[in-house]
Amino acid sequence: MNRANSPFSLRLSHALAALGLLALSACGGGGGDGPTGSTPTPPSQTVVISGRITFDRIPFKSTGVGLDPSQPVELPARGIIVEALSASSTLASTTTDTAGNYSLSVPASTQVKIRAKAQMTKTGTAPTWDFKVLNNTNSDALYALDGSFADSGTAASTRNLRAASGWNGTTYVDANRSAAPFAILDTAYKAQQLVLTAVPTTVFPALSLFWSSKNTSSDSFCPDTGNILTSVYFGFNAGETDDCTPKQPGVDGIYILGDFASGAGDTDEFDQHVIAHEFGHYLEDKFSRTDSIGGNHSIGDLLDLRVAFGEGWGDAFSGMALNDPVYKDSQNGIAGQTGFNLDADNGVQKGSYSEASVFQFLWDVFDDGTESGDTVSLNFTPIWNVFIGTEKTTSALTSIYSFSSALIANNEASATGIRALLNREQVFGTDAFAGGETNFAGKTTPPNTLDPLYTTITLGGSVQVCGTRDFGTNNKLGNRRFLRLDLATSRSLQITATGLATGTPAADPDIGLWGRGYIARSEAEGVTEIFNTAVLSAGTYIIEVGEFSHIDPSDVPNSSRRGDTCMTVSVSGS
Amino acid sequence: MKRNIVVLAVLSIALAACGSESQPEANAVPNTTVTVAKAKAAKADDPTARMARAVGSGKPGAAVDIKYEFQAKPEVGKPVQLDIALIPSSGVSALDVIVAGMDGISLTGPLTQSFTDVKAGEPYKHQLTVLPQTTGVFYVTVTATTHIGSATMGRTFNIPFVVGTVLPQEKPAAPQKDATGQPVQPMPATETSSAG
Numbered sequence: 005m006n007r008a009n010s011p012f013s014l015r016l017s018h019a020l021a022a023l024g025l026l027a028l029s030a031c032g033g034g035g036g037d038g039p040t041g042s043t044p045t046p047p048s049q050t051v052v053i054s055g056r057i058t059f060d061r062i063p064f065k066s067t068g069v070g071l072d073p074s075q076p077v078e079l080p081a082r083g084i085i086v087e088a089l090s091a092s093s094t095l096a097s098t099t100t101d102t103a104g105n106y107s108l109s110v111p112a113s114t115q116v117k118i119r120a121k122a123q124m125t126k127t128g129t130a131p132t133w134d135f136k137v138l139n140n141t142n143s144d145a146l147y148a149l150d151g152s153f154a155d156s157g158t159a160a161s162t163r164n165l166r167a168a169s170g171w172n173g174t175t176y177v178d179a180n181r182s183a184a185p186f187a188i189l190d191t192a193y194k195a196q197q198l199v200l201t202a203v204p205t206t207v208f209p210a211l212s213l214f215w216s217s218k219n220t221s222s223d224s225f226c227p228d229t230g231n232i233l234t235s236v237y238f239g240f241n242a243g244e245t246d247d248c249t250p251k252q253p254g255v256d257g258i259y260i261l262g263d264f265a266s267g268a269g270d271t272d273e274f275d276q277h278v279i280a281h282e283f284g285h286y287l288e289d290k291f292s293r294t295d296s297i298g299g300n301h302s303i304g305d306l307l308d309l310r311v312a313f314g315e316g317w318g319d320a321f322s323g324m325a326l327n328d329p330v331y332k333d334s335q336n337g338i339a340g341q342t343g344f345n346l347d348a349d350n351g352v353q354k355g356s357y358s359e360a361s362v363f364q365f366l367w368d369v370f371d372d373g374t375e376s377g378d379t380v381s382l383n384f385t386p387i388w389n390v391f392i393g394t395e396k397t398t399s400a401l402t403s404i405y406s407f408s409s410a411l412i413a414n415n416e417a418s419a420t421g422i423r424a425l426l427n428r429e430q431v432f433g434t435d436a437f438a439g440g441e442t443n444f445a446g447k448t449t450p451p452n453t454l455d456p457l458y459t460t461i462t463l464g465g466s467v468q469v470c471g472t473r474d475f476g477t478n479n480k481l482g483n484r485r486f487l488r489l490d491l492a493t494s495r496s497l498q499i500t501a502t503g504l505a506t507g508t509p510a511a512d513p514d515i516g517l518w519g520r521g522y523i524a525r526s527e528a529e530g531v532t533e534i535f536n537t538a539v540l541s542a543g544t545y546i547i548e549v550g551e552f553s554h555i556d557p558s559d560v561p562n563s564s565r566r567g568d569t570c571m572t573v574s575v576s577g578s
Numbered sequence: 579m580k581r582n583i584v585v586l587a588v589l590s591i592a593l594a595a596c597g598s599e600s601q602p603e604a605n606a607v608p609n610t611t612v613t614v615a616k617a618k619a620a621k622a623d624d625p626t627a628r629m630a631r632a633v634g635s636g637k638p639g640a641a642v643d644i645k646y647e648f649q650a651k652p653e654v655g656k657p658v659q660l661d662i663a664l665i666p667s668s669g670v671s672a673l674d675v676i677v678a679g680m681d682g683i684s685l686t687g688p689l690t691q692s693f694t695d696v697k698a699g700e701p702y703k704h705q706l707t708v709l710p711q712t713t714g715v716f717y718v719t720v721t722a723t724t725h726i727g728s729a730t731m732g733r734t735f736n737i738p739f740v741v742g743t744v745l746p747q748e749k750p751a752a753p754q755k756d757a758t759g760q761p762v763q764p765m766p767a768t769e770t771s772s773a774g
Contacts, residue, residue, distance in 0.1 A: 055771075094757045120767070145753040145763035152769060165767040182765035221734040234733075236636035261734075268678030268719040270734040278637045285635040294635075302641035304669025304726035314635060333637065335732040336676060336721050342640075344729035351727025352669055359638070360729075476667055559645075562699060 052160040053088060054107040057081040057100050057120045057149070059167035059186035062274045064332055069341035071274055071334050073171040080104025081167070081186045082193050085121040090114060091153070099125070116156045118163050122147040122185035124193060131200055133208035135192045137185035140214035140227035140259065147185035147215075176264045176271075178217040184273035188213050188260060191279040195325040199287070202388035209290045211283075212257035215273060220263035228252075232259040235272045237285035256289075258282040267337035277322040277331045277343070284321030288314060293396045293521060299479035299557075303344055303360040304352045306445055306475035308484060309403040309438075309457065316362020316404070317391075320346060323363075324370050324384055347371060354430035355443045356404050356457075357481040361429035365404065368425050369411065377428055379421040386415055399520055399544035400436035400458070401486065409436045433457070437488060445481055447472060452568040454482050461487045461547065463497075466574035473554045473565055484516075484550035487573060491542050495577040499526075499535040501549045503571045509553055509564075513571045516548035527552070549573055640724040640733035641667035645701070648708075652716075652741045657686070657709045660737070663701035664722055670696055672725040675704055683716050683741075684709045713742030 060076035086106040088096040095116065096108040110116050122137035123146060138144045149167050170181035192213065199206055218230030225233050226248040240254030260279065263269040272278045288294040296314035301307055307315070323329045329346035344350050344360070346367040354361045366387065373381035394410035395402060408426055412419045426432070433441035437458045444454040452470045461467050472482035503511025515535040517523040523545075526535035529552075553565040642664050649659040666673055673693040679685045687706030696702060708718065718737040723730055753761040 139763050142750065142763055143753050143761045145761035148762045148764050149767045150764040151767050154771065157773060159773065161771060161773050163769060163771045165769055167765065168768055180766060182767060185765070221736055234636040234639060265717075265719055266678070266680060268676075268680070268721065270721075272637075281637055282635070296635060298635050300639065302638055302667065302724065302726065302731050303729055304641050305667060315638065318635065319638065333732065335723065335734065340721070340723070340732065342723055342730040342732040348728070350729045352729070
């Protein structure tokens with residue numbers, strides 16, 4: 005009879021656990037069977053199981069394109085939770101070290117299996133964090149790498165767990181894609197480590213990373229079914245929902261593609277830049293501020309300056325976290341590859357509206373600055389300090405202007421070099437409100453000009469501004485115009501925007517209000533939009549106006565939308 | 579013959595900027611309560627039309643939108659023509675397209691196509707025939723790669739369609755839970771062990 009299955013041994017293990025005598029080794033394990041206190045635990049009653057947790061990363065091919073599943077790289081699963089389980093309970097728990105090693109004390113002669121959770125958690129003294137990888141198509145279950153039950157014996161033993169990629173030589177076997185959650189977590193670990201170089205006591209808000217082999221590109225967001233749009237970060241606000249039927253409150257987190265689709269899909273678990281890019285958005289949401297309105301974006305687009313900065317930040321952060329400026333994203337299952345270079349001129353139109361200009365600027369501030377025209381090498385900490393400081397509190401919209409002006413203010417010794425980097429990207433504005441900017445993507449003929457990017461409006465005054473769809477719709481340059489209003493005293497406002505009466509479809513201006521973050525919006529239909537605000541405290545506000553047909557994301561041909569549309573905006577107060 | 583247009587849709591992945599724009603972010607202005615004065619009229623048949631939709635920030639993708647159209651309702655055993663139009667944005671110099679099916683359907687026609695010297699806003703068309711072999715929910719997957727300067731950007735689109743009457747799927751069994759009540763999805767490990 006196997007002693008481990010005897011009634012006695014089961015009762016003993018439970019009793020020991022209940023008495024807390026197993027020294028659950030949350031401190032990293034290691035022994036735990038030495039004498040402590042007046043009633044030392046007999047060494048024979050516990051044994052140490054130690055080992056290493058690893059996962060296989062499928063790397064990009066060194067030559068050619070795509071991932072190379074024939075050359076998996078075994079890497080340590082760092083900082084993750086490892087548990088020793090009996091058939092009915094958790095006997096001990098610890099976390100792996102930076103080499104993936106763990107050590108647990110467990111009852112001797114007991115059936116035990118080792119479980120490695122796709123979760124990095126540290127509580128107590130800062131820094132702290134809680135990152136985990138969940139299956140959004142299976143009730144948000146936490147991925148766990150399970151060994152087999154075996155007798156713990158009467159002496160120390162070793163159990164190593166390795167998470168394989170699930171590649172069988174020609175395709176993925178979804179049930180065996182054990183490496184994916186740990187590869188994702190490993191990228192989060194690298195991103196976290198970069199932040200800790202700047203502030204070693206950082207307290208990271210909890211982050212869920214959702215991955216499923218069913219996660220696929222879609223035009224709606226219903227994570228329960230695997231429809232996640234693309235790999236994306238969502239930070240939901242109260243009242244915001246997904247697109248499921250019925251709709252459900254959104255759950256914050258990074259959603260990552262995983263549907264291989266027989267080689268036709270898009271899988272991102274091994275695309276470290278993609279994951280780190282989205283981690284950058286998590287940092288924006290939780291540590292800084294973003295006024296980005298989201299939406300489709302590509303590095304050739306001429307974007308709303310807020311979108312350009314947010315996405316350029318994500319791109320640049322991915323390179324910084326991985327110390328690799330070549331952004332890579334596998335496609336066509338794993339056979340294809342796209343990307344760009346953060347440290348090179350990608351040949352796209354430059355300006356504050358370009359995420360490529362933003363990422364190249366940020367990367368050049370970060371890197372060693374050895375190439376021509378780049379004398380700046382501030383590394384990450386000054387960037388992070390602006391990110392969590394002035395960028396969070398700026399009264400302007402978040403953009404390369406707000407960020408760079410603060411960076412210069414904080415690093416005066418590098419001001420000339422930073423300014424040179426901005427000018428190289430055709431960014432000439434010298435303050436948070438783009439004062440002095442001369443690059444408006446050629447849109448400079450009155451009245452349909454984008455100059456200035458921020459138009460000053462005063463209480464009791466009115467101005468005319470014009471929007472355009474020349475560069476696309478929804479989130480592109482010129483779809484929305486910005487007006488700066490400085491309120492000397494607290495008051496409520498009536499903001500009125502009246503569009504041109506001519507042209508089809510009829511003009512339909514909308515109004516948004518920002519004040520160190522989004523405040524509210526008025527989106528009635530009609531040529532005249534009237535927005536009555538509540539009482540606003542004294543300070544600087546940004547009034548955003550836009551012609552609806554320039555913003556409307558629905559299936560309206562660009563040619564059927566209004567062309568350049570001017571509107572008169574006035575502000576009165578009481 | 580009258581064309582039977584079954585589906586015409588845009589899969590522009592509309593990452594939630596989606597017009598709604600009504601995502602309430604934290605009001606950073608102290609002691610200020612501001613509300614939306616009016617909202618676009620909600621459709622009477624959509625009780626959620628006034629609900630906010632969140633902003634998502636997705637990965638960089640190909641600067642291209644896609645439209646598609648089946649020339650007839652897809653039916654088992656009947657080939658149906660699928661027209662795809664890809665519309666690049668500004669800055670795109672070339673466009674590559676790869677089309678793929680899945681189990682249960684077969685595709686006839688060119689599965690890859692490249693366009694050079696493309697112009698922003700112009701539709702670049704791709705045509706193929708889809709033959710459903712059984713009922714179900716299917717996807718034609720289109721991967722578009724745009725060349726922009728020295729960079730390449732990709733985006734995968736799924737064109738969904740239904741053949742016949744599809745029975746609702748059974749709800750999957752609830753996952754097991756760990757000692758803390760957290761649902762857990764066990765994954766297999768390659769385990770090596772040795773006695774001390």
